[in-house]
Amino acid sequence: MRRTLGVKAIRVYIPELLKEVDSSIERDENPSILVKKIVRRSPGRENLPEIELVFKGSRHLEDLRYYSKDPSTWITWGEIYLSPRQALKLAQALIEAVLAKPQREIINLVDVYG
Numbered sequence: 001m002r003r004t005l006g007v008k009a010i011r012v013y014i015p016e017l018l019k020e021v022d023s024s025i026e027r028d029e030n031p032s033i034l035v036k037k038i039v040r041r042s043p044g045r046e047n048l049p050e051i052e053l054v055f056k057g058s059r060h061l062e063d064l065r066y067y068s069k070d071p072s073t074w075i076t077w078g079e080i081y082l083s084p085r086q087a088l089k090l091a092q093a094l095i096e097a098v099l100a101k102p103q104r105e106i107i108n109l110v111d112v113y114g
Contacts, residue, residue, distance in 0.1 A: 001100030011080040015071030029058035
């Protein structure tokens with residue numbers, strides 16, 4: 001199961017660099033989220049399915065601005081903006097992903113090579 005859904009904006013903060021990565025419809029960057037179900041294979045462990053949310057679309061880098069609290073103390077580091085309709089579509093896609101068969105398996109290389 002793979003489904004791409006449009007969103008209003010995606011923003012990821014990198015406070016250590018005083019930067020943020022932005023993708024928004026205002027800049028015609030077509031931000032979206034790919035929802036997919038995978039199985040991560042790990043030697044010696046049970047192979048459990050996972051739901052993966054992947055950010056897609058063009059993006060740009062900006063300096064962090066408009067903050068009053070020291071960014072090094074922030075506990076949040078990103079957000080996704082959705083309209084109510086987009087939120088409903090995301091919820092439906094997540095339910096479909098949970099019920100679907102995984103499309104592919106991923107080997108967890110950390111477990112393979114230690």
